[in-house]
Amino acid sequence: MLLFFPIIFGTPLLGVLWWFWADRKLRRLKHARRWRIAAGLFEATMLGGFIWILLARRLHFAAMPPVPILSAVYIWHLLILPSTVAVAVLAGIVWGIRKVIAKLRPRPIDAPNITEETHPTRRDLLSAAAAGLPPLVTAGMVGIALPQLHDFRIAQRDVPVANLPPELEGLTLAHVSDVHVGKYTRGPVLDEIVEKVNALSADLVMFTGDLIDFSMKDLPRGIEMVKALRGRHGLFMC
Numbered sequence: 001m002l003l004f005f006p007i008i009f010g011t012p013l014l015g016v017l018w019w020f021w022a023d024r025k026l027r028r029l030k031h032a033r034r035w036r037i038a039a040g041l042f043e044a045t046m047l048g049g050f051i052w053i054l055l056a057r058r059l060h061f062a063a064m065p066p067v068p069i070l071s072a073v074y075i076w077h078l079l080i081l082p083s084t085v086a087v088a089v090l091a092g093i094v095w096g097i098r099k100v101i102a103k104l105r106p107r108p109i110d111a112p113n114i115t116e117e118t119h120p121t122r123r124d125l126l127s128a129a130a131a132g133l134p135p136l137v138t139a140g141m142v143g144i145a146l147p148q149l150h151d152f153r154i155a156q157r158d159v160p161v162a163n164l165p166p167e168l169e170g171l172t173l174a175h176v177s178d179v180h181v182g183k184y185t186r187g188p189v190l191d192e193i194v195e196k197v198n199a200l201s202a203d204l205v206m207f208t209g210d211l212i213d214f215s216m217k218d219l220p221r222g223i224e225m226v227k228a229l230r231g232r233h234g235l236f237m238c
Contacts, residue, residue: 011077012050014085019043021088022131028124035132042135049073062215064183071145076138084134150189154196174202174231181222182213190221194228205231208238 019039026035049065050073056064064070174197179185197205207229211222229235 008054011081012047014081015043015046015050015077018081018084018134025124025127025131029128035128039131039135045069046073046076050077057214060216062217067149067183068142068146070183071142072138075141075145076134079141080134080138149184150187150192152189152193152196154200171204172200172202174200174205174229176205176207176229178210179222179225180210180213181218181225182215184213186218186221190225194225198228198230201232203232205229205235206237207235211237 022039023036026032026039029035049069052065053070053073056062065073176193176197179190179193181190207226211226212218226235226237
């Protein structure tokens with residue numbers, strides 16, 4: 001719990017800091033105003049979606065952002081943003097070391113004075129590309145994730161148990177987990193889960209949650225799905 005609140009409130013702060021950093025890097029591009037507006041709209045959408053999710057869970061209302069935005073908010077804050085910060089910190093350390101080494105090296109007497117350039121340099125372009133890459137990766141991962149929302153995996157495992165009574169040899173368990181009925185998992189895929197589990201003809205069906213995502217309005221459909229699961233010797237659920 002001590003780490004929960006710093007993570008929850010620190011994550012959107014990192015997003016805002018990323019926006020300030022990206023906005024500065026994008027200033028020297030051609031059509032900089034368009035790129036800066038795009039970066040600002042992206043961060044505003046991510047931050048707004050993050051606050052929306054927190055309020056929905058805190059105030060217990062069922063309305064959530066559209067699935068593409070909801071997916072982007074999760075992917076951005078859980079995967080892309082932490083990775084971006086880690087890479088930025090590492091790059092800053094490397095840049096700092098190189099700068100210290102450059103200062104320690106003797107400078108040639110006839111070295112030309114460095115003047116400010118009016119056009120974007122190669123470094124400016126690389127920095128702008130680095131700033132724009134995280135949102136593009138987020139969009140790409142959302143595009144990959146959305147078609148997989150109705151897919152689920154069935155994995156068969158042989159589990160050796162020491163000193164297992166002979167009468168239990170060959171016992172089969174169908175372990176169903178993390179359906180999270182709600183915004184992501186709903187509709188025909190729930191019926192398909194039931195159909196595939198029942199087709200296994202397992203001795204026991206073990207459902208270990210989470211049944212619903214967070215909205216109680218999804219509970220009746222979740223319970224309906226669980227009641228339809230069939231095990232030769234019954235169903236156990238937590």
